[in-house]
Amino acid sequence: MDRVIEKKKWSSKRIMTIGAITGIVLLVGASVYYTSGNSKLNVDSERITISEVKKGPFQESIPVNGVVLPITTIYLDAAEGGRVEEKYVEDGTVMKKGQPILRLSNTDLALSLVNQETQVYNLLTQMQIAQNAAQQNTVSKLNQMTDVDNSLKEAERIYKLDKHLYEQKAIGSQEFRQAENTYNYQLQKKKLSEEILKQDSVSTRQGVTQAKQLYNGSQNALDLTRKKVGDLVVRAPVDGQLTSLDVEIGQNKNKGERLGQIDVLSGYKVRVDVDEHYISRIFTGLRGTFTFANKSYTLQIKKIFTQVTNGRFQVDMEFVGEVPQGIRRGQTLQILLALSDERQALLVPRGGFYQQTGGSWIFKVSDDGKTAYRVNNIQLGSQNTDYYEVLQGLNPGDKVITSSYENYGTMQELVLKNK
Template identity: 65%
Template sequence: MDIPIEKKRFTKSKIAIIAGTILLISFIIFVFVSSGGKSKLNVDTERIMVSTVTNGVFQENIPVSGIVLPITTIYLDALEGGRVEEIFVEDGTIMKQNEPILRLSNTDLELSLVNQETSVYNLLTQMQISQNAARQNTINKLNQMTDVESAFIEANRLYQLNKTLYDQKAIGRHEFQESENNYNYQKQRMELAQQILKQDSISVQQETNQAKSSFSRTQSALKLMRKKVGDLVVRAPVEGQLTSLVAEIGQSINKGNRLGQIDVLSGFKVRVDIDEHYISRIYSGQTGTFPFNGKNYKLLIKKVYTQVTDGRFQVDMLFDEKVPEGIRRGQSLQIRLALSDEKQAILIPKGGFFQKTGGNWVFKLSDDGKLAYKVDIQLGSQNTEYYEVLKGLNPDDKVVTSSYDNFGDKQELILK
């Protein structure tokens, strides 16, 4: 009869595996406990940027770019259409006021001017004829008035004489009555002649006024027509530099077409593009600064254009004091546009850490500078150089401000 052999539960190999596993787990637990449960990463200090938190003057601003433009630009539009016959100056010429730039020809307009001049001449001739006729008619009425007046004077003399003789009974009643009737008749003729002469004077005055008014309107129309013909010569409206001249000899120009522009060189302004995100915070009088030839200069917002195009709007800024020497039209400027007043704040320099943390935390160095650990913070406003620290940091704290992309999810950095 065979005796069964009892199988051992733990072989030497199993015991070795179990012992090794226990040792490994113990080592891991030891490392975790000794490190406080935080993952660490060795970092070379030469590959990171360490900055000091400071307490200083803070002003929120944003970086914007601007283009230097003339203080005033006058556009040259064709007031009348026509064909380009002559060009007197070249693009870029410094112009004086009323100096001719180019000449157009327009036969229809010039023919209309001739017809208008003829109409004025005919009207003036007709007015002279009418005035002569009115003057002759007045002379005739004055002559008639003279005759009537003379007859009235004679009738009055005879009436007064016969009245005296009749009172003395030197003449009969019939003779006296005849002289009285003639006197009354001549008196009525005299009054009627005076009314006719007065009415003629009023009528002549009205006709003269109407003729003058008609002539004045025609003269105004002629003056306007001459101006339209004169506008065929395009002149500089102000003193400045001619730019963007687009006309060529023989080219047909329609009324209203843009021919070029005159840039007034008495000063400059800066046209600035700003993201529409800031439109509610931009207003006239805000300031901006820019560096030029080693100095900082100040600009003031003069006008805000609220129309948004492609997510941006524009403002015009003027130089606060004098224009920097050497600045030129078309030059690009990098401007710091202030969005708030200056105030005291805790500041942390801007850096690549923000892209990883969103400003919610940062690696802060220990007092001995050998370790950097995570610290929760709260940031406020920002400008081109600093973030405003609201919570989590104090002045003189040292923090890592370079990019955190290579740190992964490490909780602490061991600095070497």
């Protein structure tokens, strides 16, 4: 008779299966447990920067670079084109007004000067000849007038005598009428001669005036040509330092071409490049500071160039008060340009955290200093080289991590460890 064999309830295979399932459940449970909370990262506290949020004086400012320039620059352009024949000084020489710098030659201009001189000489000769002819003509007219006067006087004498004799019945009317006609004729002739002499005088004056005007015009043209020839010697227009002289012996320079410049050494200004982002906030009167030889100096915006090139525009700043000793043209200054007045504000020091957060969140250190947790919805406002202005999300006395968050990824909490 066969015997019933009872099956074992807990076979090794069943135990292994249950164990495997239990392990998977525990693993999944642990994963859910750890991922359902805040993700954490251990951080060496010595490698981070912890800063305190505090109230203090704040002034919005931006760092800019400026180049020292002379307060006045006079550009030297070729008034006339020509070939460089001589250089009297070298670049960098301190010049006096009127001191020669270089000499150009221009054969066309020299020939024009000779022709102009010849023309003026010819006009002067013609004017003198015309004046002599006018004088001779006037003398001739005056001689004729003298004859007319004499003839009139003689005709008047005879007329008066014959009139008296006619009234005395000593002569006939025929003889008297002849004397009367002769007198009237000479009288009319004198009037005509006087008119001719008057017109001749006016004509002579007009001719002389026109000749003088023509001569003066030619003389002015000659003076202008002489000035052009004189301009071939380039001279310093003011006292100052010669810079950027770009000429060599034998080189041809066109009219209007830049030769160099004279920097007036009476003072300096600073030409500053500013990002176009701030163009609406820049105006004359804004001030900036810089340090030179361990001493602080102040500059003020005097002129704004609104043309934007490569995302930047320029302003000219002048010194307020003392000018640094030993400053030189072309020197670069690092300037802190103030965009607002000083005021009290809640501040957090600048740091690398801003590159990852954009100022919208930050890691705040717990009271015990062992952890730091992410604080969202903070808002930062204006900034300067040292601080960001806190508008919301943080309070005075809060301690935050301001160093870079580059390795923190999406972590919600940092565990601060000391070595």
